[in-house]
Amino acid sequence: MRTITLRRSLVALFVAAISFGATQAQAQAESDSVLRIGYQKYGTLVLLKAKGSLEKRLAEQGVEVKWTEFPGGPQLLEGLNVGSIDFGVTGETPPVFAQAAGADLLYVAYEPPAPTSEAILVAKDSPLKSVAELKGKKVALNKGSNVHYLLVRALEEAGLKYSDIQPIYLPPADARAAFERGSVDAWVIWDPFQAAAEQQLQARTLRNGEKLVDNHQFYLATRPYAQQHPQVISALIEEVRAVGEDSKADPDQVTEQVAPLLGLSKEITAIAVKRQGYGAQFLTPQVVAAQQKIADTFAALKLIPKKLSIQEVIWTPPAAAKVAKAQ
Incomplete structure (x- = not known):
């Protein structure tokens, strides 16, 4: 009887092992055939999604594209960290916070600087006229987002410490509501939320990023996906770059396309479109150094x-890797 029971147990373990192996193989096959992209309400990825060229190109490699929208960079990178997406785009600061939290990500590419597409805003009737006057005031921002670094640098420029203000950490929608109610004194925000507040609320700019921050947009991927699928990542960046070049050549057409996707007027959308940087490139030593400065500042x-x-989390494109190996 014991022998029969033992045999049954061994059979059950064998079946379970086979089932587990099959599940793992299926999961691997699915990861090989699907690219999951995280995007935000605005940016080149929105244009790429609308164009549909990436889907056509990757279909030739047997890869399906799935899109997921996120309210901000920190939330998107959390998606990368937990494995719900493979690739996404954020501003300068979210990758720093994500790396510090142990996220296994790689910087893949970046967009040219867009320093005017983020700003510290105050209400149209606010008595505040300068960043220096923010001392002791409540300032709303999305913690760990690109504007976090803008705020730090602007305060530094004005002779203030970060501890001199009261940061109120809110995602964009909640921050706008607080800004409209007057429950915060200032709001640090990026486009298209920035352009919308300027036009709809007549919000005033205390300071944007001009001559202060670059406000690069970074494309990032999980380390496993980038290492296992370098050709997919390379094709993706080529398509992003192509969309960017089209956008630079005809911003009016981009505005027509993006405005309904954002649910904003063409006037507001045009402002945001023209302030954005276009032309994705793989990372240079200069951009890596600038990003290192941001990381050092927050540390x-x-x-x-x-x-x-x-430098430890920079992805190397296949062509560059071959050259380095040959040398």
Whole structure:
């Protein structure tokens, strides 16, 4: 009887092992055949999604594209961290916070600077006339987003410490509501939310990023996906670059296309479109150094728990890897 029971147990374990192996194989096959992209309400990925050229190109490689929208960069990178997406785009700061939290990500490419597409805003009737007057005031921002660094640098420029203000951490929709109610004194925000507030609420700009920050947009991928599918990543960046070039050549057409996707007027959308940087490129030493400075700044402020090495999380395109290997 014991022998029969033992045999049954061994058979059950064998079946379970086979089932587990099949499940793992199926999951691997699915990851090989699907590219999951995270995007935000605005940016080149929105244009790429609308164009549909990526889907056509990757279909030739047997890869399906799935899109997921996120309210901001920190939320998108959390999606990368937990494995719900493979690729996405954010501003400068979210990758720093994500790397500090242990996310296994790689910087893939970046867009040219767009320093005017983020700003510190105040209400049209606010008595505040300068960043220096934010001392002791409540300032709304999305923690860990691109505007977080803008705020730090603007305060520094004005002779203030980060501890001199009261940061109120809110995602864009909640921050706008608080801004409209007057429950915060200022709002640090990016386009198209910035353009919408300027036009709809007549919000005033205390400081944008001009001559202060680059406000690069970064394309990032999970390390496993980028390493296992370099040709897919390369094709994706080529398509992003092509859409960017089209956008630079005809911003009016982009405005027509994007306005209904954003649910904003053409006037507001046109402002945001013209302030954006276009022309995705793989990372240069200069951009890596600039990003390292941001990471060092947040480490010094104790807003992240440790120092980081940005160079350790830079993806190398296949062509560049071949050249390096040959040398």
